[in-house]
Amino acid sequence: MFQKNQDEETQQYANTTSPEDLETVVGPSMQVEGDFVSEGSIIVKGTVSGTVKTSKLLRAEEGSKIIANIKAADAVICGQVKGSVRVNQTIEISATAQILGDISCKSLTVQPGALISGKITMSGIEMQSASKPAKRRVAGSVKTKKDRSVGTRTQNEVDEES
Amino acid sequence: MYVYLYDEFLKRKKYESTIKEIETRLTDFGIAGKILRLQKSINAHSTIEEEIAKGAKTIIMVGNDNTFGHVLSRGAVGKALFGFLPIGPENTIADVLGIPVGVEACEILSRRRKIPLDIGWVNNRYFVSQLHIPPHDISVSYDDMFSVSARYKKMELVVCNLQPFFWKNSKAGDYTVHPQDGKLEAFLRPMKKKHVFKEVYEEPSIFPFEEMVVTGKTPFVMVTDGKRSKEKKITIRLAKKRLEMIVGRKRRF
Numbered sequence: 378m379f380q381k382n383q384d385e386e387t388q389q390y391a392n393t394t395s396p397e398d399l400e401t402v403v404g405p406s407m408q409v410e411g412d413f414v415s416e417g418s419i420i421v422k423g424t425v426s427g428t429v430k431t432s433k434l435l436r437a438e439e440g441s442k443i444i445a446n447i448k449a450a451d452a453v454i455c456g457q458v459k460g461s462v463r464v465n466q467t468i469e470i471s472a473t474a475q476i477l478g479d480i481s482c483k484s485l486t487v488q489p490g491a492l493i494s495g496k497i498t499m500s501g502i503e504m505q506s507a508s509k510p511a512k513r514r515v516a517g518s519v520k521t522k523k524d525r526s527v528g529t530r531t532q533n534e535v536d537e538e539s
Numbered sequence: 540m541y542v543y544l545y546d547e548f549l550k551r552k553k554y555e556s557t558i559k560e561i562e563t564r565l566t567d568f569g570i571a572g573k574i575l576r577l578q579k580s581i582n583a584h585s586t587i588e589e590e591i592a593k594g595a596k597t598i599i600m601v602g603n604d605n606t607f608g609h610v611l612s613r614g615a616v617g618k619a620l621f622g623f624l625p626i627g628p629e630n631t632i633a634d635v636l637g638i639p640v641g642v643e644a645c646e647i648l649s650r651r652r653k654i655p656l657d658i659g660w661v662n663n664r665y666f667v668s669q670l671h672i673p674p675h676d677i678s679v680s681y682d683d684m685f686s687v688s689a690r691y692k693k694m695e696l697v698v699c700n701l702q703p704f705f706w707k708n709s710k711a712g713d714y715t716v717h718p719q720d721g722k723l724e725a726f727l728r729p730m731k732k733k734h735v736f737k738e739v740y741e742e743p744s745i746f747p748f749e750e751m752v753v754t755g756k757t758p759f760v761m762v763t764d765g766k767r768s769k770e771k772k773i774t775i776r777l778a779k780k781r782l783e784m785i786v787g788r789k790r791r792f
Contacts, residue, residue: 404689404744406729411685417747427685 401431405440413445421456439473446478461495541572542595544586544610546602547579549626557626560642561601568649572597577606584613591619597785598622599648603629604668608764611658611667611782622648622785632668635701637787647787655780659700659723659763662773666763667782670698670775674730674738675759681725681748689729695740696753697726698775720792722747723777751775 401415407423418434426444429435435449441456452464455471462468464482472490481498549558565571573595575586587598587610599622600610607623625633625640638644659666674693680686700723725746732739751774753759758769 400745401747402743402745403687404727404729404741406690406731406741407727407744408688408690409685410688411680413685415747423744 403441419449437474439471452482540593540595541570541597541599542590543572543574543599543601543624544583544606545574545576546600546606546609547577549602550576554626557641561624561626561645564642564645565648568645570645570649572599577602577609582613583610587614587619595619599624601626603627604632605629605765607632608667608766612664612764612766620651620653620783620785624648632701635791636784637790639787648785651785652788653783653785656782656784657700657721657723658778658781659698660776660778661761661763662770664763665778665781666698666700668699668701668764670696670700670764671762672696672753673760673762675755676757677753677755677759679725679727679754680752681746682750687727687744687746689727689741691729691731691741693730695728695730697728698751699724699726720747721777721779722749723751723775724748725751725775748775749777 400418400420402420403409403423403425405422409423409425409427411427412430413419413425413427414430416432418436419429419431420436420438421429421441421443422438424442424444428448429443429445430448431450433450435447435452437443437452437454437456437458439455443456444459446460447458447462447464449463450465451467452462453469453471454462454474454476456474458474458476459478461478462476462480462482464480466482467484467486468480468482469486470476470488470491470493472488474488475492477494479495479498480493481500483500485497485499487493545558548554562571573590575590577583577586590598597620598610598614600606601624603625611621623633623636623638624644625638627640630640633640633644638647659670661670672695674695676692677694677696678686678688679694679696725748726743727746728743729741730738731741752772753775754772755770758771761768761770761773
């Protein structure tokens with residue numbers, strides 16, 4: 378049992394307890410398949426395929442392989458990811474990371490050396506796009522080109538009548 | 540009415556004085572009751588059911604971790620308040636419940652601070668503290684959602700409920716698993732190599748869960764609360780707030 382190596386790595390009945398410590402850990406040789414959903418933080422050191430969903434932090438360690446669409450509150454990616462990564466808050470991509478898929482997040486940190494292939498979408502951009510039609514202010518009101526042509530035709534009709 | 544279930548080992552002469560002292564103290568607190576002596580051949584479940592039918596409201600187990608596991612593995616179905624009076628060595632659960640070993644436990648019992656506890660359910664019986672499967676070729680699926688397998692065939696499995704498990708790892712930091720958090724915690728540890736004197740394990744994986752199915756290609760050994768059995772397929776579930784228990788103020792959860 379684990380108690381065999383108690384002095385080295387395990388010790389039961391610890392005095393320090395705090396509910397924040399509880400995490401899901403996928404060890405280096407472990408392979409998880411299916412809808413991997415956790416209420417707490419997830420640490421991935423092995424392989425995960427399917428979907429990954431957590432309302433807290435996802436940490437993919439160096440050497441890990443995730444072939445799945447990811448949804449998390451925050452993420453730290455140090456391993457390989459194949460699939461879309463949707464993060465509500467912050468994503469940190471380390472130098473050893475390789476991501477093949479789209480990323481959406483609020484805040485992004487990428488270390489030099491990281492490899493990303495995909496579209497990055499960040500929420501919170503307020504700039505207007507350049508493809509909208511040009512507008513001209515006329516006598517306190519805004520008129521488009523179409524409005525102006527209509528106005529010219531009306532003036533010609535008035536001349537003919539006179 | 541109080542019913543006290545004394546473990547068999549308390550017959551030994553060295554516990555005589557402690558038992559006398561405890562019985563005096565219980566009388567002082569006005570919580571003395573009927574005393575029944577447990578034997579291996581006696582079914583704890585039927586004994587508890589019988590006493591509840593006769594009007595028992597509080598069942599107190601007197602002994603150590605083995606007594607606790609033996610009584611509650613079958614007896615947790617009874618609708619009574621349970622208490623624990625730890626005596627002698629091998630009392631780790633008492634510490635988790637905040638109950639001191641020996642005569643001081645009488646005071647905790649008299650205060651009747653009761654809380655509902657989550658317990659584990661495996662193949663038609665309860666387990667209270669821990670379930671252990673020694674290294675074996677097993678496959679595991681969680682909550683009908685995902686399955687877990689390892690590159691190395693043999694894996695060791697520990698499921699913690701009442702006993703907290705503390706995994707110290709200098710590289711990744713320390714992890715503490717808490718009892719009574721509404722989930723059971725499974726520790727899976729693949730066996731990398733087996734030397735003559737030592738088995739080499741990989742660092743454990745941790746999965747909190749509510750239902751887990753463990754399947755083996757060949758029958759595997761399972762130890763629940765110290766009791767060994769051989770199984771081929773087991774389903775482990777969490778029975779939320781199944782047991783009402785008297786606990787101390789210094790409990791670990």
